[in-house]
Amino acid sequence: MPKPTKGPRLGGGPAHERLLLANLAAALFTHKSIKTTETKAKRLRPLAERLITFAKRGDLHARRRVLSVIGDKGVVHELFTEIAPLVADRDGGYTRITKVGNRKGDNAPMAVIELVLEPVQKKKAAPAAKKAAAPKAAAAEAPAEEAPAEDAPAEGAAAEEAAEAEAAVDAPAAEATDAAADAPADAEKADAEKAE
Structure with missing residues (x-):
């Protein structure tokens, strides 16, 4: 006012x-x-x-x-x-x-x-974030598939990583980046546990 x-x-x-x-x-x-x-x-x-x-x-x-x-x-x-x-x-x-x-x-x-008679333009930030998250999610799935699946717990970890990657596709880009960074670290932890 x-x-x-x-x-x-x-x-x-x-x-x-x-x-x-x-x-x-x-x-x-x-x-x-x-x-x-x-x-x-x-x-x-x-x-x-x-x-x-x-x-x-x-x-x-x-x-x-x-x-x-x-x-x-x-x-x-x-x-x-x-x-x-x-x-x-x-x-x-x-x-x-x-x-x-x-x-x-x-x-x-x-x-x-x-x-101001121009039509209002809608913001299209959400679809752009999904497009950016899709390649990162695919990169997160690749290490999970390459991990050896000898024990049932390791397969459970790979399934959890795949579920996180799918959730990252729907999440905003910032969360997708965190999930992609955590996926290789989780795979290394699972390998270290199998070795022990």
Whole structure:
């Protein structure tokens, strides 16, 4: 949540500030990107994101709440029918502020605030971890198969190592590395016990 501001308001009075932000929000939803001062962009962001959240709900009460702020039925219709479906998968962060330097006349810091309408990309870290664990698990199975299987306890140890290797395929990559490192050590311990 943004930190509440104290001191001078945008535009002079509270009513003027409310109208100014409503007009900026309407322009943002109409043009998808607007250039304004950094201060106005930072003050517009929470309002615009709250209105987009209402639009994602899509019910009549939400539409009336947005209409109470913006007032232009065409802009509200565009928000509910065009923008809301594009950000339906996004959990927040519907706007992006980019600083663009200072204005020529009064040297005011300027920024571009725009809607983030790109689709959300899902993270694919889990399948990559399984692919990395599969070769290491195969390497762990190879020493277990080469170990001589003369006694029943040694066969039990080899079966345990094979079970650990199969579990390592399903486990995250860090656990697979530990299981692969432990498998040769377990085979050596089993050989040492057989020799005694």
